[in-house]
Amino acid sequence: MNNRPVLRVENLTTRFHTGQGAVTAVDGVSFEVAPGETLGLVGESGSGKSVTAMSVLGLVPKPGRIVRGAIELNGSDMLTLRNEELRRRRGKECGMVFQNPMTALNPSFSVGWQMREAITAHDKRSDVDTRIHRALADVGMPDPQRQAASFPHQMSGGMRQRVVIAMGMINDPQLLIADEPTTALDVTIQAQVLSLMKTLTREHGTALLLITHNMGVVANMCDRVAVMYAGEIVEEAPVDELFASSRHPYTRGLLRSIPNPDRPRQKTPTLPGSPPNMAQLPTGCRFRPRCVFADSRCDAHPDLLAVADRHKARCWKTQNGELLTETKSLTETTDAN
Amino acid sequence: MPTDGTIPLLQVKNLKRQFNVRQLGSRENGVLRAVDDVSLHLEAGESLGIVGESGCGKSTLARLIVGLLEPTDGRILIEGGDIWASGAAGRERRRKFQMVFQNPAGSMNPRRTVGASVSEPLQAKGIRKTAEAVERMLTLVGLDPQMADRKPHQLSGGQQQRASIARALIADPAIVVHDESIASLDISLQAQILNLLLDLQKELGTSYIFISHDLAAVQAISHRVIVMYLGEVVEASDSTVFASRPLHPYSQALRNATLLPDPIHERARGDTLLRGDVPSPINPPVGCRFHTRCPLATDQCRKQKPSLRDTGDGHLVACHFAGSSSQTQVVSEGVA
Amino acid sequence: MMLRVIGIRLLGMATVLLAVSALVFAFGALIPGDLTSVIVGQEGATEEQFEEVRRKLGLDKPLVVQYFFWLTNALQGDFGTSPITGRTVAADLLQQIPVSLELALLTLLVSTLIGLPAGIVAAVHANKRLDILIRTSLLVTFSVPIFVIGILLLLVGSRWAPDLFRVSFTPWAEDPMMHIRSMAMPLLTIAFPITAMTMQMTRGAMLEVLHSHYVVTARAVGVREKRIEYLHALRNALPPIVTFIGFQLGILLGGLIVVEQIFSLPGLGRGMLEAINTRDYPMVSATTLVFATAFVIINALVDMLYPLLDPRQRGR
Numbered sequence: 003m004n005n006r007p008v009l010r011v012e013n014l015t016t017r018f019h020t021g022q023g024a025v026t027a028v029d030g031v032s033f034e035v036a037p038g039e040t041l042g043l044v045g046e047s048g049s050g051k052s053v054t055a056m057s058v059l060g061l062v063p064k065p066g067r068i069v070r071g072a073i074e075l076n077g078s079d080m081l082t083l084r085n086e087e088l089r090r091r092r093g094k095e096c097g098m099v100f101q102n103p104m105t106a107l108n109p110s111f112s113v114g115w116q117m118r119e120a121i122t123a124h125d126k127r128s129d130v131d132t133r134i135h136r137a138l139a140d141v142g143m144p145d146p147q148r149q150a151a152s153f154p155h156q157m158s159g160g161m162r163q164r165v166v167i168a169m170g171m172i173n174d175p176q177l178l179i180a181d182e183p184t185t186a187l188d189v190t191i192q193a194q195v196l197s198l199m200k201t202l203t204r205e206h207g208t209a210l211l212l213i214t215h216n217m218g219v220v221a222n223m224c225d226r227v228a229v230m231y232a233g234e235i236v237e238e239a240p241v242d243e244l245f246a247s248s249r250h251p252y253t254r255g256l257l258r259s260i261p262n263p264d265r266p267r268q269k270t271p272t273l274p275g276s277p278p279n280m281a282q283l284p285t286g287c288r289f290r291p292r293c294v295f296a297d298s299r300c301d302a303h304p305d306l307l308a309v310a311d312r313h314k315a316r317c318w319k320t321q322n323g324e325l326l327t328e329t330k331s332l333t334e335t336t337d338a339n
Numbered sequence: 340m341p342t343d344g345t346i347p348l349l350q351v352k353n354l355k356r357q358f359n360v361r362q363l364g365s366r367e368n369g370v371l372r373a374v375d376d377v378s379l380h381l382e383a384g385e386s387l388g389i390v391g392e393s394g395c396g397k398s399t400l401a402r403l404i405v406g407l408l409e410p411t412d413g414r415i416l417i418e419g420g421d422i423w424a425s426g427a428a429g430r431e432r433r434r435k436f437q438m439v440f441q442n443p444a445g446s447m448n449p450r451r452t453v454g455a456s457v458s459e460p461l462q463a464k465g466i467r468k469t470a471e472a473v474e475r476m477l478t479l480v481g482l483d484p485q486m487a488d489r490k491p492h493q494l495s496g497g498q499q500q501r502a503s504i505a506r507a508l509i510a511d512p513a514i515v516v517h518d519e520s521i522a523s524l525d526i527s528l529q530a531q532i533l534n535l536l537l538d539l540q541k542e543l544g545t546s547y548i549f550i551s552h553d554l555a556a557v558q559a560i561s562h563r564v565i566v567m568y569l570g571e572v573v574e575a576s577d578s579t580v581f582a583s584r585p586l587h588p589y590s591q592a593l594r595n596a597t598l599l600p601d602p603i604h605e606r607a608r609g610d611t612l613l614r615g616d617v618p619s620p621i622n623p624p625v626g627c628r629f630h631t632r633c634p635l636a637t638d639q640c641r642k643q644k645p646s647l648r649d650t651g652d653g654h655l656v657a658c659h660f661a662g663s664s665s666q667t668q669v670v671s672e673g674v675a
Numbered sequence: 676m677m678l679r680v681i682g683i684r685l686l687g688m689a690t691v692l693l694a695v696s697a698l699v700f701a702f703g704a705l706i707p708g709d710l711t712s713v714i715v716g717q718e719g720a721t722e723e724q725f726e727e728v729r730r731k732l733g734l735d736k737p738l739v740v741q742y743f744f745w746l747t748n749a750l751q752g753d754f755g756t757s758p759i760t761g762r763t764v765a766a767d768l769l770q771q772i773p774v775s776l777e778l779a780l781l782t783l784l785v786s787t788l789i790g791l792p793a794g795i796v797a798a799v800h801a802n803k804r805l806d807i808l809i810r811t812s813l814l815v816t817f818s819v820p821i822f823v824i825g826i827l828l829l830l831v832g833s834r835w836a837p838d839l840f841r842v843s844f845t846p847w848a849e850d851p852m853m854h855i856r857s858m859a860m861p862l863l864t865i866a867f868p869i870t871a872m873t874m875q876m877t878r879g880a881m882l883e884v885l886h887s888h889y890v891v892t893a894r895a896v897g898v899r900e901k902r903i904e905y906l907h908a909l910r911n912a913l914p915p916i917v918t919f920i921g922f923q924l925g926i927l928l929g930g931l932i933v934v935e936q937i938f939s940l941p942g943l944g945r946g947m948l949e950a951i952n953t954r955d956y957p958m959v960s961a962t963t964l965v966f967a968t969a970f971v972i973i974n975a976l977v978d979m980l981y982p983l984l985d986p987r988q989r990g991r
Contacts, residue, residue: 046525046526046527047525059894059895061891061894061895063891085900089894089897089899089900090897091897092894092895092896092897093895093896093897093898094897097895097896098892098895098896100888100891100892100895102888105887105888105889106888106889106891106892107889107892108889108892108893108907108910108911109889109911109985109986109987110910110911110984110985110986111907111910112986116893119893119896119898119902119907120896120897120898123896123897123898123899124897153986153987155986155987158616158617159393160616161616166892169892169896170895170896172896173896173897188392188393188552188617189392189552189553189554189593189596189597190392190592190593190596190612190613191392191616192596192598193595193596193598193612193613194612194613196598197612215525215526216526216598217526217600218597218598218599218600218605219598220600221598221599221600221601221602221604221605222598222602222605222608224602241602242602242603245600245601245602255527256526256527257600259526259527259529259530260526260530260555260600261529261530261533261555261556261558261559262555262558262599263554263555263558263582263594263597264558264582264583265558265582266558266559266561266564266578266579266581266582267386267537267558267559267560267561267562267578267579268559269533269534269537270530270533270534270559271530272527272530272531272534273527273530273531274531276495276496276497276498276525276527276528277525277527
């Protein structure tokens with residue numbers, strides 16, 4: 003087996019030039035995805051997780067631009083490729099699943115037609131229909147022939163997301179990027195779709211880069227997790243280690259601020275404040291204004307460094323071997339954010 | 340229902356709301372029964388959670404309760420009086436409700452200041468001097484009173500939702516209905532708002548109806564929980580009891596589908612997935628509406644509609660088998 | 676089911692046209708003075724002469740009855756005789772309709788052939804040099820009123836292309852070459868602003884579609900950019916564009932009056948203007964009805980095109 007990572011992102015920096023000045027949405031992000039591995043990229047809105055995903059395929063919307071870094075997909079640097087070479091890799095070496103199945107499919111064309119486009123963009127073999135039907139059957143669609151002829155508006159949200167997944171997987175890519183694939187779905191449908199993605203990627207040996215804000219989805223799906231905050235990765239660890247002993251106060255706070263359905267009418271510990279305005283980032287550690295552990299060291303911006311085996315964190319405290327034991331309560335709740 | 344004979348703050352009796360659905364050129368002029376024979380009650384100072392997936396009728400129910408929609412049939416009584424009574428009495432009763440919506444930016448006039456928006460319910464009552472009340476209310480929801488002079492777009496999403504909570508509470512309503520009020524917020528902010536709502540209830544004694552697709556969020560707020568499926572109530576229970584023992588197979592599926600931030604638990608999860616999609620509410624399945632997806636469905640379920648029955652202690656469930664020992668075993672294997 | 680839809684549509688069209696005809700008739704009847712005064716003349720006529728003519732024309736009967744007679748005749752193509760020219764209104768209309776129809780359809784053809792591709796290119800190159808070039812050059816023509824363009828063209832034409840300018844209207848049957856030359860200038864005049872509108876509308880519709888999620892999906896599966904723009908996106912931008920082009924025909928009908936006047940084309944617009952000036956009531960009513968019918972038919976056609984263009988309109 004080849005041990006070269008499917009995807010290697012190195013010091014990626016993506017910037018949006020707007021009327022009010024430049025916003026660095028992704029700031030020096032590095033990570034790798036091994037073959038067959040599922041890496042979770044976790045963060046809240048504005049953390050840069052979706053822009054990171056779009057950067058990989060060169061699909062950053064205007065006025066965004068990758069200003070620095072390297073993105074290697076199967077060993078070739080995506081940032082030096084010409085447009086046509088980039089296009090040939092999209093969908094072929096790396097598929098993508100988007101958040102909203104209601105808008106991700108073209109309303110004017112049948113589902114089969116759109117899947118045909120995804121195939122013929124890369125090769126013109128004759129067994130296209132068979133491949134479409136097999137792909138639809140693989141994602142659990144009953145009666146694939148009939149489904150291929152139907153239009154997106156004739157399907158439920160869950161069915162459409164299955165089609166989007168089938169399209170992402172149809173050229174058997176080595177990597178699938180899924181950007182909040184279940185956020186727009188009902189919970190019982192979410193469970194079905196996640197289970198499907200798990201089965202498919204396992205059967206095909208596909209690596210998965212799963213972008214989500216939902217820690218439950220991460221726990222259910224991922225082998226490894228990278229947590230993003232304000233454009234940076236602040237912690238990276240194997241999934242069990244991250245949930246059991248997180249070494250960044252943001253991860254810690256995020257994990258604790260999820261209400262437990264088994265304990266009704268109890269206050270949930272919260273992170274104070276809200277994510278920073280990306281146009282006016284705090285100096286030093288970007289999490290400092292919301293951090294209950296902050297001290298004078300945090301005036302300087304910390305790097306992402308190893309804190310344990312395969313475990314990195316961007317925090318002065320844990321990098322010096324200190325533990326995140328709460329001296330102050332995290333349950334500061336009703337303060338202004 | 341309370342046993343001592345006092346009238347509950349809110350009573351909803353056999354509420355129905357239908358929508359006519361027309362398609363040009365098609366003979367299928369269907370009737371969508373968005374809310375179909377729903378009864379519930381709410382005591383002063385209590386929170387009632389309503390949970391269900393898209394198409395279950397929870398948002399229609401919210402609009403019916405606050406009087407934004409008129410029911411097709413059934414009654415809504417506040418302190419024993421019908422909110423659709425004619426004239427001033429009905430109007431006065433409808434004013435005892437306030438609503439907080441999912442999208443805080445969309446529910447506030449972008450051209451008016453936050454303070455002006457927050458003071459709206461007071462002005463609707465004819466109160467002119469509102470500055471002091473606005474300041475007090477903004478402080479109470481954890482905002483800087485100076486934010487009253489800003490426009491909504493100058494506030495973050497979390498701040499906007501705090502402001503719309505302030506607006507809902509300022510005129511001292513009896514009941515505030517939350518329709519997915521935290522769904523569009525980031526997770527770290529969701530917990531902040533949930534805690535704020537608990538604090539405010541302790542302070543002001545307001546009753547809440549908290550409607551959400553997120554079972555965990557509903558549980559965090561509610562004294563009692565109602566589960567809806569295709570326009571009907573399938574289970575109603577005290578939230579502590581519900582947490583330990585949901586009875587309806589659909590409630591159990593909802594509970595099972597709620598992913599927990601615990602990789603060990605998640606890996607051990609049994610595959611107790613519900614089959615298929617929610618059927619169209621225009622022609623819902625006959626018999627038990629859940630039978631098309633239910634792992635326990637029998638011929639009886641396909642023919643006979645189960646009524647909402649009390650299994651003891653006011654725990655209501657609409658299932659032929661709920662509570663029987665065989666049922667509990669089959670469906671709860673996914674719960675750790 | 677399709678027949679049912681078409682049936683409903685036709686019934687709707689008939690209703691609208693009936694309402695329009697009633698309005699047209701009512702306006703004619705409500706305007707002070709009537710046909711009698713035109714025929715008999717304002718001065719020197721006796722009361723008896725008036726009454727006589729009124730009886731002959733049926734103007735002494737109640738309005739509803741008059742309307743009923745007028746409508747039954749109109750349905751048979753008989754709009755009466757013009758008291759001014761002495762010819763039947765129908766004969767004049769038959770002469771005028773082809774001229775206006777040709778001009779309108781040619782304008783639509785030219786403006787769509789230029790405006791649609793220009794709009795697509797502008798949208799694809801949004802805010803780049805090509806987009807700005809297309810928009811400024813076309814929008815300048817749009818901001819100038821038709822009569823100014825027409826007169827400018829006349830002036831420029833008389834100076835630089837006197838041949839083209841001197842040609843007065845020649846029917847196709849008489850001399851096809853001369854006919855084309857005689858239509859060139861009016862066509863240019865009215866096509867400019869319409870092309871600009873089509874371009875702007877297409878650009879807007881395309882831009883919206885190009886920003887939609889499914890375009891990103893198509894890019895992410897590796898579909899070629901040109902194919903995304905001209906097939907995936909354009910297909911979705913078409914419904915609003917087609918609606919707008921249909922709507923433009925309405926604007927065109929108004930523009931005809933001006934253009935036909937400037938270039939002395941014997942079309943409906945010019946006929947209408949003359950009829951108004953001479954208080955030729957039967958002619959005015961008939962022309963209005965023709966305009967209204969054209970508008971209703973265009974709208975119905977656009978409506979029926981919609982399900983073809985948008986699968987969501989087809990029902991399940």
